[in-house]
Amino acid sequence: MKFATKAIHAGVYPDPTTGAIMTPIYQTSTYVQRSPGDHKGYEYSRTHNPTRTQLQDAVAALENGTHGLAFASGMAAIDCLIKLLQPGDEVISTNDLYGGTYRLFTKVFEPYGIKFHFVPMGDMSAVREKLSARTKLIWVETPTNPLLNVIDIRAAAEVAKEAGALLVVDNTFSTPYLQTPLDLGADVVMHSLTKYMGGHSDVVMGALVVKDDQLHERLRFLQNACGGTPGPQDCFLVLRGLKTLHLRMQRHCENGRAVAEYLRQHEKVEKVFWPGFENHPNHAVAAGQMRDFGGMISFVLKGDKQEDAVAVLERFKLFALAESLGGVESLCGHPATMTHASIPPEERRKAGLSDSLIRLSVGIEDAEDLIEDLAQAIG
Incomplete structure (x- = not known):
């Protein structure tokens, strides 16, 4: 089946x-x-x-x-x-x-x-x-x-x-x-x-x-x-x-790819974390065990300042600032103060988790609208 x-x-x-x-x-x-x-x-x-x-x-x-x-x-x-x-x-x-x-x-x-x-x-x-x-x-x-x-x-x-x-x-x-x-x-x-x-x-x-x-x-x-x-x-x-998991995941993956590509080319973005990129350190493993690369993306702005990341999060209009992920709607979050706040700062940094990292759960809206929201939020 x-x-x-x-x-x-x-x-x-x-x-x-x-x-x-x-x-x-x-x-x-x-x-x-x-x-x-x-x-x-x-x-x-x-x-x-x-x-x-x-x-x-x-x-x-x-x-x-x-x-x-x-x-x-x-x-x-x-x-x-x-x-x-x-x-x-x-x-x-x-x-x-x-x-x-x-x-x-x-x-x-x-x-x-x-x-x-x-x-x-x-x-x-x-x-x-x-x-x-x-x-x-x-x-x-x-x-x-x-x-x-x-x-x-x-x-x-x-x-x-x-x-x-x-x-x-x-x-x-x-x-x-x-x-x-x-x-x-x-x-x-x-x-x-x-x-x-x-x-x-x-x-x-x-x-x-x-x-x-x-x-x-x-x-x-x-x-x-x-x-x-x-x-x-x-x-x-x-x-x-x-019952709609396959349909939703297909759209999450399509939108995730579009958003990741946009962020990678943005002049104010320092780094984008997404396993679909060929230069991702584990891309070959991902391609070998995954059927696509999903709708979860994290990125860091140039300058790596937490206050800049917070300002972007506050300017989003479609991406909702909230805990959790994987819903039909797009969400954004600040792991250092939200989902990962219980991990000591020194342990977060040792693992590579910057205090300015922004995490996105890309939903199933129209990708063009999501990219427009990213453009206005990042500036």
């Missing part, structure tokens, strides 16, 4: 009671049993909910996995995953990653005795240097947030396999439309479904997808026991969003 067909049909089916073609919102907390333990597969909605079941199956199908698990947020999904670990275990993560992930790793789980190493993953030698018998998980975010570095998933999978560690890929920026990490050797795919998968800036949700039955059972136990599950209304909204 091709991707567009899967986006519309995979994992979902008409309601068996009424024939409704759209998955109903099963707004219920509990389910009647014929006799104790004799039920129709559903007992309590923290454990299972029919709307959530179809969403989980749909996301798993898109990622070419066999099991999906939905959570109340992307952070809840990561929280569940890290709870597979024990005190003394170690995690190797990219040093350029979402600030909320960094905060969860360092502020919540490090005090429980889990050690995290943050390294540049453009070269797997940096990962190998940190490997030890205690390495249980390698965390890859690609393209990275917000510097759009691309990490070779196949190479990371080889290293993880040698170490006997799980390889987890945050696929939020790419979505399965652009890359399917499980096909490249990853053990787990993580999503903030809030972003492109939902696609309309109206829901907060996360997901994990796996192929291994035993790993799924361990994660499903934690999902239920810890209870970070989404409600059926939110699941319905993401299911609706998935």
Whole structure:
């Protein structure tokens, strides 16, 4: 089944009671049993909910996995995953990653005795240097947030396999439309479904997808026991969003390319971060594992002054200054004070994240209008 067909049909089916073609919102907390333990597969909605079941199956199908698990947020999904670990275990993560992930790793789980190493993953030698018998998980975010570095998933999978560690890929920026990490050797795919998968800036949700039955059972136990599950209304909204994922992502990519090319030629722009450029340091890897290069772009103005970046952000008219990304509307942000403020300034700068960096989530509007907005904002 091709991707567009899967986006519309995979994992979902008409309601068996009424024939409704759209998955109903099963707004219920509990389910009647014929006799104790004799039920129709559903007992309590923290454990299972029919709307959530179809969403989980749909996301798993898109990622070419066999099991999906939905959570109340992307952070809840990561929280569940890290709870597979024990005190003394170690995690190797990219040093350029979402600030909320960094905060969860360092502020919540490090005090429980889990050690995290943050390294540049453009070269797997940096990962190998940190490997030890205690390495249980390698965390890859690609393209990275917000510097759009691309990490070779196949190479990371080889290293993880040698170490006997799980390889987890945050696929939020790419979505399965652009890359399917499980096909490249990853053990787990993580999503903030809030972003492109939902696609309309109206829901907060996360997901994990796996192929291994035993790993799924361990994660499903934690999902239920810890209870970070989404409600059926939110699941319905993401299911609706998935049906147009292929159409939206195609437009995000087209607009992203147009905006990136415009910014690269602008006399006031010093540098543009976008993996579609042939001079991007990881372009060859991106071209080998991605089907296109997405709608996320970051750039730095000449002079590299934070006050200049803030002035540009304040002048935008179509690009809305807001957290998050991946909606149909274009968004702009200042990672140093917004999405990545929880990362210490010295760590941000070490990773190459300038205080003047502007991040764009290019939406699906007319590209000409977006470029006009960029022109007037940058001046």
